[in-house]
Structures are given as structure tokens and as C-alpha cells.
Amino acid sequence: MKREATAQALAEAAFDLAKARGLDGFVIDDVVERAGYSRRTFANHYSCKEAAVASVAYSGIDAAVSALEDVSSDVPLLDAIHAVLRLQLTTETLSRMREVIRLSREFPSLEPYVHHVQHRMRLEAEQRLRLVAADRYPPTYVSLLFGALYGMVSSALEGLVDVRLPGDTSSGPGSLEFDQFLDVAFKHLRSGF
Amino acid sequence: MKREATAQALAEAAFDLAKARGLDGFVIDDVVERAGYSRRTFANHYSCKEAAVASVAYSGIDAAVSALEDVSSDVPLLDAIHAVLRLQLTTETLSRMREVIRLSREFPSLEPYVHHVQHRMRLEAEQRLRLVAADRYPPTYVSLLFGALYGMVSSALEGLVDVRLPGDTSSGPGSLEFDQFLDVAFKHLRSGF
DNA sequence: GCAGATTGTTGCCCAAACGGCAAAATGACC
DNA sequence: GGTCATTTTGCCGTTTGGGCAACAATCTGC
Structure with missing residues (x-):
């Protein structure tokens, strides 16, 4: 769909700036100039630059959930999710999230929109997972x-930014810390606190 | 502090409107007229009416966490939280949250700000709980x-709005559904999924 | 290919809002 | 009373939001 492409181009330009x-x-005006659209078009897609x-x-959430939908149904649900998170929550996707979170620390007016995006990701993933x-499993259980x-995951993402922010962009991808965290989180998810 | 009182008065006026x-x-302009402040003052406190x-x-988060801080330290952590949620997440507080969520369904531009508030509540509660x-318990565990x-709680709040929205404002408070939900949630929290 | 419908983009335009700055007001404290 | 810190306010130029209608592009079935 063309609408989506325009929105992404505008978002990309805003992110770069x-x-x-x-x-x-x-x-x-700077954003639309860079992306090659008019100001009016920007307003059709985003309510402000923060949203963009x-x-x-x-980005990346779609691929992650799709991967989950492909998992054969004889794999236990928790195992499937764990595996998908390990595979998908890496490199590009993860580092973008971290960069956005980092920006939102510096510019608090961005925070509401970041939280909104996180929330939408959660809703979409949850809905598709329920299917x-x-x-x-019954819907309530899945919810x-x-x-x-x-x-737990969002808490870890924020934590990662705190811990690793000063300096290294090095260990973004399938970083040891994040994998280790995932293991602990799933341990609790399986057997409680 | 006076600053806080002004902010609350403005928020209340905006909420009512x-x-x-x-x-x-x-x-x-309508908000500040009702609250008896100038437009410039509104801008000192909130970036837009959605935020207000x-x-x-x-409101109410402070009381809830304070109650938690008063719990004697020989009560197991999970029991204490469970009890506080049962007591505090009722009437006034809960019905306001539901009303705000309901509004955000009708006016999506409100959503980012609602999510932002939820997120801040989570952060504050988590931080104080950690103390x-x-x-x-180690900080990571508490996180x-x-x-x-x-x-789980936020998922339940959204769910409650969905289920009960069409019609009744009746069963807001220590509603049966919410208490039952809490029990299930804590069961999983204790012994896993 | 073509006429029609659907969807996306743009310009126009004005009410609304943001935000810097400095003056005025409020209050706490001595 | 006086002094200092905080908060509120008015002024005012810049930026934004969004309704509307025209325009362009893309997608239909024929």
C-alpha cells in the first residue's frame, strides 16, 4: 500500500533529522523537504513530528509476529515465543528501539509517542498471538x-538503555545481556516468582 | 507545592470539559477560563490539552504506593501487593482510569498521553517498590x-473497558470481575504459566 | 484501452497552540 | 517592613492542525 510507504519515508526523514x-x-518543513512531500501530506499521516x-x-514487529505464526503447533507456546524473541529482537530492530528510547530521554516531549508505539506493538502482537x-489456550490466559x-520485555529494554547508554553502540544485536535476561524472564514466566 | 495544585486544577477542568x-x-482557552488561569500558564504545565x-x-497512584510502603516487612511481597491492589484500585481511582481510557478510544489523539501516564505510574511504583x-529481593527480580x-494489570484494565463499556458505570469499584481477575493474575505470578 | 471509483497528495487558509522573554504577582522567611 | 525564590501573566512572532476542494495516481470491471 502506498500510504504506508509515504508514512515510512516521512518517519525515516524525521528520525534522521x-x-x-x-x-x-x-x-x-525540514522533514517534508527531505522526504519530498508537502507539509499538508505530513499532517495526513502524523499529528506532529514526535509521532513520526x-x-x-x-518496524520489525510484523516480522517477529509472522515468525511466531509459522511455528508448528506442537511446540509449546512459551518455547515458541522465547525462540522468536531471541531470533527477531536483534540488530536493526533492537538498535532502532534503543535509539528512539535514548532520544526520548533527551527530549521528553517524545515519550508519550514512544509509549504509544510500544503499546500498539503489544496490542497487535497479543491479538495475533491469541489467534x-x-x-x-483460552483468550484470557493468553492475555x-x-x-x-x-x-518484562519492555522493562528490560529500558534497562538496557540505562546500562549501556554511555558509550557503546557495539553490543546491540543478540547481545549477551539481553539473551541472559530473556532466559531469566522465561524462567519466571514458567514457574512463577 | 503550589505548582502541583495549579496543574491539578487545570487537569480537572480539562477532564470535565x-x-x-x-x-x-x-x-x-475554555480550560483556563474554567480553572481561572491564563493561557500562558496552561502552557507552562502541559504541552496540549491531551496531556492535561x-x-x-x-491520581491515586501515590496513595497506593504509600500504602505498600507501610506494609510490615514480614508479609510476603506478593501478598502485600495483592492486598494493596485490592484495596486501592477501587472506586474513584479505577473509575477515573476507565473514563480516561474510554475517552482515548473515542479520541485517538489522546492515546499517546494516556499510555505515557500509565508508563510513568509504572515507573514510579516500580522504583518505590524496589526500595x-x-x-x-535483588533489583532485577523486582523489576x-x-x-x-x-x-497483567494494564491488560485487565483495558479488558474491563471493553467488556463493560456499553452502558454501565455501575460496577466500577471493587468490582467482582476485577477482584477475580486479580486472583487469577496472582496465581500465575506465583506459580507460573 | 476506457470510464468510473477509490485512494493519496497538494494548496489555500485561518484558528489554535507553542514557547521565549521580561514584567508583575504571590509567598515564604527573616 | 525587606529580600529572595517561585509562579503567573501579557506580549508576540513562529509553527502547527486540520477542513475543504482540487488534483493526480492507482485500481476496477468491461
Whole structure:
């Protein structure tokens, strides 16, 4: 769909500008000039530049959930999710999220939109996961499980930014810390606190 | 502090107007007129009317966490949290949250700010909880536990709005559904999925 | 290929909002 | 009373949001 492509192009331009000049270092006119659209078109897609910048964190969620939907149904649900997170929550996707979170620390006006994107990702993933698991688990169970999982993962993402922010962009991808964290999180998910 | 009182008065006025006329049925001038402040002052506190409206959902969090901090330290952590949620997440607080969530369904531009408030509540609660439990559990453990708890509770709040929205404002308070849900959530929290 | 419908983009335009700055007001404290 | 810190306010130029209608592009079935 063309609409989506335009939105992504605008978001990309806004994200680049925010990285380069900071969130207050540019106006919407700069974004549309860079992306080659009109200001009016920007307003058709985003309500403000914050929304555009935050939206880039959304990329990758689709691939992750799709991977989950492909998992054969005789693999236990928790195992499947664990494996998918390990595979998908890496490199590009993870480092973008971290960059957006980092920006939102520096420019608090970005925070609401980042949280909004995270929330939408959670909703979409949860909804699609519920379909995948519909024949094995009741919806309420999946909601609780997913809510708990989301809470732990998002808490870890924020934590990673805190811990590793000063300096290294090095160990972004399948970083040891994140994998280790995932293991602990799933241990609790399986057998409680 | 006076600053806080002003912010709350403005938020209250914005919330009332949003309930009465819808989010697009008033402008900032209406808010400040009702609250008795100037437009410039509004801008000192909130970046837009959405932020003001959403902020009313924040009320009550302070009391809840304070109650938790008073719990004697020989009560198991999970029991203490469970009890506090049962007591505090009722009537006024809960019904405000539901009203804000309901508004955000009708006016999507409100969503980011609602999610932001939820997120801030989570952060504050988690941080203070970590202090309370510092002598019994390591910070990482508390973060994971709290993340999971938050995910489940927020998932339930949204669910409650979905289920009960069409019609009744009747069963807001210590509603049966919510208590039952809490029990299930804590069962999983204790012994896993 | 073509006429029609659907969807995306743009310009126009004005009400609304953001935000810097400095003056005025409020209050706490001595 | 006086002094200092915090908060509120008015002024005002810049930026934004979004309704509307025209325009372009893309997708239909024929």
C-alpha cells in the first residue's frame, strides 16, 4: 500500500533529522523537504513530528509476529515465543528501539509517542498471538501471559538503555545481556516468582 | 507545592470539559477560563490539552504506593501487593482510569498521553517498590516481577473497558470481575504459566 | 484501452497552540 | 517592613492542525 510507504519515508526523514540535530533542531518543513512531500501530506499521516519519529520503533514487529505464526503447533507456546524473541529482537530492530528510547530521554516531549508505539506493538502482537494459540489456550490466559511477558520485555529494554547508554553502540544485536535476561524472564514466566 | 495544585486544577477542568463536550469540543482557552488561569500558564504545565486530560489518571497512584510502603516487612511481597491492589484500585481511582481510557478510544489523539501516564505510574511504583523490597529481593527480580504485574494489570484494565463499556458505570469499584481477575493474575505470578 | 471509483497528495487558509522573554504577582522567611 | 525564590501573566512572532476542494495516481470491471 502506498500510504504506508509515504508514512515510512516521512518517519525515516524525521528520525534522521532527530538523530542529527535533536528533536528541537528541525521543523516539519525540514522533514517534508527531505522526504519530498508537502507539509499538508505530513499532517495526513502524523499529528506532529514526535509521532513520526517514534513510529520508526514499530518496524520489525510484523516480522517477529509472522515468525511466531509459522511455528508448528506442537511446540509449546512459551518455547515458541522465547525462540522468536531471541531470533527477531536483534540488530536493526533492537538498535532502532534503543535509539528512539535514548532520544526520548533527551527530549521528553517524545515519550508519550514512544509509549504509544510500544503499546500498539503489544496490542497487535497479543491479538495475533491469541489467534495462533486459540486452539490450545483460552483468550484470557493468553492475555495474562502476554501482558506479563510484555511487561518484562519492555522493562528490560529500558534497562538496557540505562546500562549501556554511555558509550557503546557495539553490543546491540543478540547481545549477551539481553539473551541472559530473556532466559531469566522465561524462567519466571514458567514457574512463577 | 503550589505548582502541583495549579496543574491539578487545570487537569480537572480539562477532564470535565472532555467528559462533557468531547475532546474536540473545547479549546485551551475554555480550560483556563474554567480553572481561572491564563493561557500562558496552561502552557507552562502541559504541552496540549491531551496531556492535561490524561494526567488525571495519575491520581491515586501515590496513595497506593504509600500504602505498600507501610506494609510490615514480614508479609510476603506478593501478598502485600495483592492486598494493596485490592484495596486501592477501587472506586474513584479505577473509575477515573476507565473514563480516561474510554475517552482515548473515542479520541485517538489522546492515546499517546494516556499510555505515557500509565508508563510513568509504572515507573514510579516500580522504583518505590524496589526500595521497599531492597532488603529482601535483588533489583532485577523486582523489576521483572513488577513488569509482569504491570503488564497483567494494564491488560485487565483495558479488558474491563471493553467488556463493560456499553452502558454501565455501575460496577466500577471493587468490582467482582476485577477482584477475580486479580486472583487469577496472582496465581500465575506465583506459580507460573 | 476506457470510464468510473477509490485512494493519496497538494494548496489555500485561518484558528489554535507553542514557547521565549521580561514584567508583575504571590509567598515564604527573616 | 525587606529580600529572595517561585509562579503567573501579557506580549508576540513562529509553527502547527486540520477542513475543504482540487488534483493526480492507482485500481476496477468491461
